[in-house]
Amino acid sequence: MYAFDIERPTTVAEAVAALKDEDAQALSGGQTLIPTLKQRLASPSKLVSLSGIAETKGVSADGGTVTVGGGTTHAAVAAGASAYPALAALAGGIGDPAVRNRGTIGGSVANNDPAACYPAAVLGSGATVVTNAREIAADDYFQGMFTTALDEGEIITAVKFPVPEKAAYIKFEQPASRFALVGVFVAKYADGVRVAVTGASEEGVFRWTEAEAALSGNFSAGALDGLSVSADGMISDLHGTGAYRAHLVAVLTKRAVAAAG
Amino acid sequence: MANVSMTVNGKTVSGEVKGNTLLVDFLRQNLHLTGTHVGCDTSQCGACNVSLNGDVVKSCTMFAAEADGADLTTIEGMANEDGSLGVIQAAFQEYHGLQCGFCTPGMVMAAQDLLKKNPKPTEAEVRHHLEGNICRCTGYHNIVKAIMAASGQDVGAIAAE
Structure with missing residues (x-):
């Protein structure tokens, strides 16, 4: 790793101030950033650790909304988001137990890895990303692989999820890394169904709008018969071709609908 | 350099660390607690697992500075008090x-x-x-x-x- 200093502010306001320095970088759980630093793929002058900020930790449920603090670990969401079981299950399936005890929702959503699980839940739920400066709708937030609407130095303080009537997340794990080769999050709300796909597209997480339309009229796996996504723009690598991933999207969407019940 | 202080296996310890000092390196090199191993150094293998405030974490994937004030248990803390195996x-x-x-x-x-x-x-x-x-x-x-x-x-x- 290159040399850098670490600061550990205890409030969001202090962290925002610390991030104004040139080449300062926020550090949340570090489960992606620290391996990146070890490979010398990043050279911040200073890391601003968010792990000491109590106000961004915790899960609360109120009036049909589950709010998850940006610094909440995957393990804490798995244990604490019982008001939104599909979200708790997704969090409990990320990485392994030790990774879940450090990794945070804010870090995952800020990084927007194309194979990460959380972006599917955020987009599939039509959630709201809350930062120190503003609130951003999920449909405006994700802007392509590793790209988001966040400005420099902006910190995710919470994510607000409207709780659906039914939902499920199914991922097909790449067997070595256990990252999602493809993952599909399906959520049924009173005003329609949302389907978000991670792992598949070169543009990162996306909504499969044809499936949403079919499922909004008839929420059953059979409603998806004959529907498929194009292999154009799908990730092709040694783990699977774009055509394979496109096929998985349709299969896993059906499984997610069946699992949601 | 920054001074960090934490509780490791029931004892209060402290030391000077650089910003990029990993927790596992602090344990092994500063405290000479070499029971915690570095296997892959890429968060995959878990040989560096320690308990941080009651939860298992990979000590190769957090910085020593982040453990300031924490309560840690390493493999050396897993034996009984009389030294026999836990x-x-x-x-x-x-x-x-x-x-x-x-x-x-x-x-x-x-x-x-x-x-x-x-x-x-x-x-x-x-x-x-x-x-x-x-x-x-x-x-x-x-x-x-x-x-x-x-x-x-x-x-x-x-x-x-």
Whole structure:
């Protein structure tokens, strides 16, 4: 790793101030950033650790909304988001137990890895990303692989999820890394169904709008018969071709609908 | 450089660390607690597992500065006070839950985390909890047996040898 200093502010306001320095970088759980630093793929002058900020930790449920603090670990969401079981299950399936005890929702959503699980839940739920400066709708937030609407130095303080009537997340794990080769999050709300796909597209997480339309009229796996996504723009690598991933999207969407019940 | 202070295996310790000093390097090089191993250094293998405020974490994937004020337990803290093997360690010996032994500290720390939160896990739950621990001797069956035995359960029913 290159040399850098670490600061550990205890409030969001202090962290925002610390991030104004040139080449300062926020550090949340570090489960992606620290391996990146070890490979010398990043050279911040200073890391601003968010792990000491109590106000961004915790899960609360109120009036049909589950709010998850940006610094909440995957393990804490798995244990604490019982008001939104599909979200708790997704969090409990990320990485392994030790990774879940450090990794945070804010870090995952800020990084927007194309194979990460959380972006599917955020987009599939039509959630709201809350930062120190503003609130951003999920449909405006994700802007392509590793790209988001966040400005420099902006910190995710919470994510607000409207709780659906039914939902499920199914991922097909790449067997070595256990990252999602493809993952599909399906959520049924009173005003329609949302389907978000991670792992598949070169543009990162996306909504499969044809499936949403079919499922909004008839929420059953059979409603998806004959529907498929194009292999154009799908990730092709040694783990699977774009055509394979496109096929998985349709299969896993059906499984997610069946699992949601 | 920054001064950090934390509790490790019940003792208060402190030291000077650089910003990029990993927790595992602080444990091994500053405190000479070399039971915590560095296997892959890429967050995959779990040989560096320690307990941080009661939760297992990979000490190669956090900085020492982030553990300032924390309560840590390493493999050295798993023995009984008289120096004899703790329940999980004794079970690993009894059921031959190790071959070369390199992964064992991390396996034991993962096991104590599981048994604290789920005192009577099923075999499937044990295997699932070990997802972040790699044994390159591939001696997983006996590790699972040892953890089942440490939880006070019958290991005779475990299928594979």
